[in-house]
Amino acid sequence: MHNSIEKKLFSVVIVISLYFSSIAQQPTISPAHSFQLADTAFLLDGKPFQIISGEMHYPRVPREAWRDRMRKAKAMGLNTIGTYVFWNLHEPQKGKYDFSGNNDIAAFVKTAQEEGLWVVLRPSPYVCAEWEFGGYPYWLQNIKGLEVRSKEPQYLQAYKNYIMQVGKQLASLQINHGGNILMVQVENEYGAYGSDKAYLDINRKLFIEAGFDGLLYTCDPEPFLAKGNLPGKLFTTVNGLDKPSRIKQLIKQNNEGKGPFFVAEWYPAWFDWWGTKHHKVPAEKYTPGLDSVLSAGMSLNMYMFHGGTTRDFMNGANYDDKHSYEPQISSYDYDAPLDEAGNPTHKYMEFRKVIEKSLPAGHILPEVPVAKPTITIPAISFVSTTSLFDVLPAAKKNATPLTFEALNQAYGFVLYRTTINGGSQGTLKIKDLRDYGIVFINGKRVGVLDRRLNHDSLLLQLPNGKLQLDILVENLGRINYGPYLLKNKKGITGGVHFNGKELKGWQMFSLPFNDSKVVAQKTSQSSSDAPALKKGTFHLDAVGDTYLDLSSWGKGIVWVNGHNLGRYWSIGPQQTLYVPVEWLKKGTNEMVVLELLKPGQTQLQAVDKPILERLNKEEEGIKN
Numbered sequence: 001m002h003n004s005i006e007k008k009l010f011s012v013v014i015v016i017s018l019y020f021s022s023i024a025q026q027p028t029i030s031p032a033h034s035f036q037l038a039d040t041a042f043l044l045d046g047k048p049f050q051i052i053s054g055e056m057h058y059p060r061v062p063r064e065a066w067r068d069r070m071r072k073a074k075a076m077g078l079n080t081i082g083t084y085v086f087w088n089l090h091e092p093q094k095g096k097y098d099f100s101g102n103n104d105i106a107a108f109v110k111t112a113q114e115e116g117l118w119v120v121l122r123p124s125p126y127v128c129a130e131w132e133f134g135g136y137p138y139w140l141q142n143i144k145g146l147e148v149r150s151k152e153p154q155y156l157q158a159y160k161n162y163i164m165q166v167g168k169q170l171a172s173l174q175i176n177h178g179g180n181i182l183m184v185q186v187e188n189e190y191g192a193y194g195s196d197k198a199y200l201d202i203n204r205k206l207f208i209e210a211g212f213d214g215l216l217y218t219c220d221p222e223p224f225l226a227k228g229n230l231p232g233k234l235f236t237t238v239n240g241l242d243k244p245s246r247i248k249q250l251i252k253q254n255n256e257g258k259g260p261f262f263v264a265e266w267y268p269a270w271f272d273w274w275g276t277k278h279h280k281v282p283a284e285k286y287t288p289g290l291d292s293v294l295s296a297g298m299s300l301n302m303y304m305f306h307g308g309t310t311r312d313f314m315n316g317a318n319y320d321d322k323h324s325y326e327p328q329i330s331s332y333d334y335d336a337p338l339d340e341a342g343n344p345t346h347k348y349m350e351f352r353k354v355i356e357k358s359l360p361a362g363h364i365l366p367e368v369p370v371a372k373p374t375i376t377i378p379a380i381s382f383v384s385t386t387s388l389f390d391v392l393p394a395a396k397k398n399a400t401p402l403t404f405e406a407l408n409q410a411y412g413f414v415l416y417r418t419t420i421n422g423g424s425q426g427t428l429k430i431k432d433l434r435d436y437g438i439v440f441i442n443g444k445r446v447g448v449l450d451r452r453l454n455h456d457s458l459l460l461q462l463p464n465g466k467l468q469l470d471i472l473v474e475n476l477g478r479i480n481y482g483p484y485l486l487k488n489k490k491g492i493t494g495g496v497h498f499n500g501k502e503l504k505g506w507q508m509f510s511l512p513f514n515d516s517k518v519v520a521q522k523t524s525q526s527s528s529d530a531p532a533l534k535k536g537t538f539h540l541d542a543v544g545d546t547y548l549d550l551s552s553w554g555k556g557i558v559w560v561n562g563h564n565l566g567r568y569w570s571i572g573p574q575q576t577l578y579v580p581v582e583w584l585k586k587g588t589n590e591m592v593v594l595e596l597l598k599p600g601q602t603q604l605q606a607v608d609k610p611i612l613e614r615l616n617k618e619e620e621g622i623k624n
Contacts (some may be wrong), residue, residue, distance in 0.1 A: 031178060032175070032176055032177055032178045033045050033175045033176070033178075034046065034175075034176065035049075035175045035176070035182050035183070035214065035215060036215075037215070037235060037258070037259075037260060038259070038260065039258045039259055039260075040258075040259045040260055040261070040297075041259065041260045041297065042182075042260050042262075042299065044182075048297075050294070050297060050298075050299050050358070051079070051080050051118070051120070051182065051262065051299035051300070051301070052077060052078050052079050052080065052294065052299070052300065052355060052358070053078060053079070053080035053081065053082045053118075053120050053299070053300065053301035053302070053305075054073050054076070054078045054080075054081060054082065054301070054302050054304070054305025054306065054337070055081075055082040055083065055265075055301055055302065055303045055304045055305055055306075056069055056073070056081060056082075056083060056304065056305055056306040056307075056308065056338075057083055057084060057086075057129070057308065058083060058102065058103075058104075058105055058108040059086060059089055059102050059103065059311075059314070060307065060308030060309055060310060060311075060332055061306070061308045061342070062102065062580045062582045062583065063101060063102045063104070063107070064580075064582035065342060065580060065582055066108055066111050067111055067114075067115060068342060068369075069306050069338065069342050070111060070112055070115045070117055071115060071366070071369065072306075072338055072342065072344060072348075072368075072369055073117065073305060073306075074115065074116065074117065074365075074366055075344075075352070075365055075366040075367065075368050075369060076305075076337060076344075076348055076351060076352045076355060076365075076368075077351075077352055077355030077356055077359060077365055078117070078305065078355070079117065079118060080117060080118040080119065080120055080182065080301070081112050081117050081118075081119050081120070081305075082119070082120040082121075082122065082301040082303070083105075083108065083119070083120075083121065083122060084122045084123070084124070084127040084129050084131075084135065084188075085105055085121065085122065085123035085124075085127075085166055085170075086127060086129075086131060086135045087125050087127075087135045087136055087137055087162055088131075088132060088133060088135055088136060088137040088138070088314075088410075089103050089314075090103060090105075090162070090165065090166070091137055091161075091162050091165070092137060092410065093137075093139060094137075094139050094158075095161070097165050099165075099169055105166075105169060105170065106169045106170060106173065109121070109170065109173050109179070109180065109181060110173070112180060113173075113179065113180040117180065118175075118180050118181075118182045119173075119180050119181045119182065120181075120182055120183055120185070120264075120301055121170065121181045121183070121184045121185065122184075122185040122188065123163065123166050123170070123184065123185070123207075123212075124185055124186060124187045124188040124203075125148075125159050125162060125163065126148065126149060126187065126188050126190075126485075127188055128188060128189065128316075128480050128481050129316070129480065130271045130310065130315065130316050130328045130332065130480060131310070131314055131315070131316045131480055132313065132314045132315060132316050132411070132477055132478050132480065133316065133478035133479070133480060133485070133488055134316060134478075134479075134480040134481065134485060135480075136148055136485070137410075138404070138405060138410040138411075138478070138490075139405070139408075139410075140155070140158060141405050141488060141489055142405050142406075142408075143158070146158070147486065148485055148486065149187075149190070149193055149194060149199070149485070150194075150196070150199060151196065151198065151199050151202065156202065156206075159206065160206055160209075163206050163207065163210045164209070164210050166210060167207075167209075167210030167211040167212060168211075170212075171210060171211025171212055171213075172211070174212065174213070174214040175214060176213070176214050181214070182214075182215065183214065183215040183216070183217055183235070184207065184212045184214060184215070184216055184217070185216075185217055185218065185219060185264070186200070186203045186204055186207050186216050186217065186218055186234055187200060187203050187218060187228070188219065189219060189220050189221065189224065189228065189239065190218065190220065190227075190228040191220040191221075191223075191224030191225060191226070191227035191228025191229070192220065192221065192223075192224045192227075192228070192481075192482075193228075193482075193483075193485075194227070194228075195227035195228070197230060200218070200228070200229075200230045200234070201230060201233065204216060204230065204233055204234055215235060216234050216235065217234055217235035217236070217237050217262075217264070218230065218234050218235070218236060218237065219237045219238070219239050219264035219265060220238065220239060221238070221239045221240045222238060222239075222240065222241060222246075222250060225238055225250055225254050226253075226254055229254050229255075231254060231255055231256050232256055235255065236251055236254040236255040237251070237262040237263070237264035238250050238251060238262075238263060238264065239263065239264055239265035239266075240263075240265060240266070240267060241263055241266075242263065242266060242286075242289030242290065242292060242293050242300075243289075243292070244261075244292055244293060244296035244298060247261050247263060247293070247298060248261055248298075260298075260299065261296075261298040261299065262298070262299045262300065262301075263293060263298065263299070263300040263301070264300075264301055265301060265303040266289075266290070266293070266300045266301065266302045266303065267302075267303055268281075268283075268286050268290075268302050268303075268304075268335070268336060268337065268347065268351070269281050269304075269334050269335035269336060269347075270334065270335070271307075271328055271332065271334055272328065272329045272331065272333075272573055272574070272612070273317070273318065273326040273327060273328045273329060274326075274327055274328075274329055274452065274476075274569055274571055274572075275452060275571050275572070275615070275617075276326070276573065276615075277573060277613075277615065278335075278573040278574075278612050278613040279334075279335055280335045280613070281335060282347075283346055283347035283350040283351065284350070286347075286351075287350050287351065287353075287354050290302075290351060290354050290355075291354045291357070294354065294355065294357070294358035295357070295358060297358075302337075302351075304332070304334045304336045305336060305337055305338060306336055306337070306338035306342060307331075307332035307333055307334035307336045307340065308332050308340060308342075309330055309331060309332055309340060309565070309566055309578055310328065310329075310330055310331075310332050310566065311330065311563075311564050311565060311566045312411075312564045312566075313410075313411035313412060313475065313477075313513075313564075313567075314411075315327060315328040315329065315330060315476075315477045315566075315567070316328055316477050316478060316479065316480030316481075317435075317476065317477040317478065317479050317480065318479065318480070318481055318482070319479045319482065319484045320482070323454065324452075325435065325451045325452050325476075325479075326452065327435065327452065327476035327477040328477060329567070329569075329573070329574045330565070330566025330567050330568070330574065330577065331566075331574045331578065331610070331612055333610070333612055335347070337351050339610075340578050340610060340612075341372065341374075341545045341578055341580070341610075342372070343371040343372060344368055344369070344371065348368075349368070352365070352368070372544065372545055372581065373544040373545070374544050374545045374546055374547075374608040374609070375540070375542065375543070375544035375545070375546050375606070375608065376546065376605070376606055376607055376608050377538055377540075377546060377605060377606035378605055379603050379604075379605055380536050380538045380591060380603060380604055380605065380606070381536055381602065381603055382534040382535060382536035382591075382593070382602055382603075383535060383536055383537065384534070384535045384536075385532050385533070385534050385535075385599070386532065386533040386534075386535075387530040387531075387532060387533075387599075388415075388472075388511070388530055388531040388532065388533060388594070389443065389470075389530045391533065392415065392509045392511075393509055393510060393511075394509075395417070395507035395508060395509050396507070396508045396510070397505075397506070397507055397508075398506055398508065399504050399505065399506070400495060400502075400504065400506065401416050401491065401492035401495070401496060401506050401508065402491070402506075402508050403489045403490060403491045403492070403493050404475060404489065404490040404491045405489050405490070407491075407508055407510050409510045409512050410512065411475055411512060411513075412474075412475065412510075412511050412512035412513045412514075413472055413473060413474050413475070413511040413512075413513070414472075414473050414491050414508055414509065414510055414511065415470060415471070415472050415473075415508070415509040415511060416470070416471045416472075416473060416491075416492055416496075416506055416507075416508055417468065417469065417470050417471075417506065417507040417508075417509070418468075418469050418496075418503050418504070418505050418506045418507070419466055419467065419468060419469065419505065420462070420466075420467050420469045420498060420503060421462075421466065421467070422462035422463050422464050422465050422466070422467045423462060423463070423464040423465070424462055424499070425459070425460065425461045425462070426459075426460060426462070426498050426499035427457050427458065427459055427460070427498070427499060428457065428458045428459075428460050428469075428496070428497070428498050429456060429457045429496070429497045429498075430449060430456050430457075430471070430492055430494070430496050431456070431492075431493075431494025431495050431496070431497070432456075432492075432493040432494040433449055433451055433456050433473065433492060433493075434451060434473075434475070434489065434490045434491060434492075434493055435450075435451040435452075435473075435474060435475060435476035435477070435490070436448070436449070436450055436451065436473065436474040436476050437449040437450075437471050437472065437473045437474075437492075438471070438472045438531070438596060438597070439458055439469070439470070439471050440468075440469070440470040440471075440472070440529065440530070441460070441462065441463075441467055441468070441469060441470075442463075442467055442468050443468070443470070443529065443530060444529050445529040446458065446460060447460075448597075451476070452476075460498075469503070471492070471496070472531065472596070473490075473491050473492060474596075475490040475491070478490065513557065513564075513594065515559075515562065515564075528599065528600070529599070530599060531556075531594065531595060531596045531597075531599060532594075532595050532599035533592065533593070533594055534592065534593045534594075534595060534601075534602075535590070535591070535592050536590075536591050536593075537588050537589065537590055537591070538588075538589050538591065539587065539588055539589070540584060540585070540586055540587065540589060541586065542586065543581050543584040543585065543586060544581050544584075545578070545579065545580060545581045546579045546584075546606040546607070546608065547576035547577065547578055547579065547606060547607050547608070547609065547610045547611070548565070548568075548576060548577045548579060548604060548605075548606050549575065549576055549604060549605055549606065549607045549611065550568040550570070550575060550576065550577060550604060551570065551575040551576075551611065551614065552570075552601065552604075553568065553570060553593075553595060553598055553601050553604065554569075554570055554595060554596060554597030554598035554601075554619075555567075555568065555569045555570065555595070555596045555597045556568060556593060556594045556595045556596050556597075557593070557594045558577055558591065558592070558593050558594075559591065559592040559593075560579055560583060560584070560589065560590070560591050561583055561584070561585070561589055561590055562590075563583045565577045565578070565579060570597075570616055570619040571615065571616055571617070571619045572613075572614045572615040572616050572619075573612055573613050573614060573615050574611070574612050575611035575612075575614050576607065576610045576611045576612070578610060579606065
């Protein structure tokens with residue numbers, strides 16, 4: 001009898017234990033909130049709510065650092081984070097999706113929720129954002145007849161396939177489903193590109209079909225506001241203003257006479273491109289405007305709160321009617337309140353003072369985190385140097401040069417090779433070079449061509465005999481804004497002529513540099529002029545943020561411990577590459593450099609401060 005009672009009690013204990021264990025393992029479900037529009041304010045659970053948001057992009061910040069940057073957002077007084085969603089990251093090849101690692105946008109949103117921050121989500125298939133092709137995947141250009149930002153059926157189908165995948169990741173994280181996404185942007189500054197209201201309504205319906213059933217909105221600068229909105233169906237916001245009276249007037253005019261009033265992009269600074277001065281504007285120029293908007297009870301999203309770094313060939317480019325091509329630099333410091341490494345700046349502190357005045361009574365901001373420690377590395381030597389010409393993949397052959405797109409290659413480089421009869425002087429001309437070409441005759445560099453400078457021709461004195469002509473072409477970034485989005489193919493997109501005669505019989509070697517594993521272990525120097533892959537190691541007793549000083553190098557890419565840090569180019573203004581502490585380790589670290597112009601370089605050092613303001617006009621390329 002006694003044993004029987006013990007067994008029954010033991011069974012009850014086991015059942016209760018399993019029950020509570022199962023509860024503990026179930027994900028915590030947050031209660032759903034309501035987020036609605038009133039005539040003059042947003043309503044969060046029926047009470048007025050002022051969005052004070054700052055933009056930061058998950059791929060521009062190491063995943064390990066997301067939480068740190070978000071805590072600094074809270075300490076500045078922000079209650080919301082804004083971010084785009086980048087199509088070319090999530091569908092790099094047609095039908096192949098990637099939401100892992102630094103591309104895990106759902107984890108980014110959830111991290112914000114854990115830190116007590118709301119999110120303004122911007123999953124428009126077009127983002128601009130100084131991002132390669134404005135966020136579009138390169139392969140769209142391989143679909144004959146496809147037109148982005150239009151009702152063209154092939155585009156709409158590709159767009160629908162993608163946005164459905166985004167919906168699977170994020171729709172359940174909207175505020176009305178217990179998540180922290182307040183509102184979702186449909187298209188992006190469309191009025192600066194077109195005015196097709198039917199196209200905008202198709203966008204709206206696709207978003208709803210993907211599960212985005214909360215507040216949907218559009219944004220446009222003042223001159224294009226009426227062209228890019230859909231009153232009565234999509235909430236209208238304005239970009240680039242900080243005069244409350246004008247903001248109120250415009251939004252009422254374009255939103256059926258109602259508010260609330262949201263500046264969806266308020267700019268505290270600007271971005272940079274190669275060969276031009278670094279943009280830096282004092283905080284004091286912006287604080288009055290910020291104060292006026294917040295004091296009026298209006299909402300805003302500052303673009304950018306924290307820029308970070310554009311890595312992995314993802315920088316975009318501008319192109320204007322004067323045929324000026326302007327590829328953007330890797331640093332996306334943006335002179336933002338948090339600098340490229342995520343440290344508070346003077347601008348951060350001044351903005352914090354302004355924001356603090358508009359916070360609810362009794363709200364105390366967290367202490368401002370101290371700047372992270374930095375380290376220097378006196379000298380990094382390279383143990384192996386490999387000529388790029390010695391690690392070429394198998395060639396693809398064609399009578400005329402093939403574009404990156406025709407080679408099914410998104411980014412990086414293509415080496416074009418053919419033979420040419422020597423013994424004469426003449427002009428080598430490349431039609432529509434995109435974007436940067438280094439020309440070699442029998443392995444010897446004879447000149448550089450640069451789309452930025454409209455350089456597409458070289459005067460050559462050819463030696464006698466049958467000669468090997470090599471042209472290494474770099475994609476410096478597809479155009480991300482304006483009417484040239486549909487003219488974005490890369491490589492040699494026209495023909496190559498010598499003295500007016502077209503050269504035929506080409507081999508193409510694809511060099512996308514998706515990772516640094518292409519580096520050969522042996523040392524080789526088949527050509528002293530050839531671009532070189534250099535591999536080295538360095539030892540650290542302690543880790544910290546640091547900056548590689550490449551001011552004495554030429555042009556290229558750096559990887560540290562397998563992470564692509566971005567491009568460097570001695571023309572400036574950027575002379576350093578930021579190395580996040582999260583990607584370094586105590587002990588041995590590995591570095592790989594692809595150097596295009598100065599293959600004889602053997603050492604570099606890491607410094608404790610970035611160099612983002614040094615132009616070298618004399619370094620505009622190797623003299624032809």
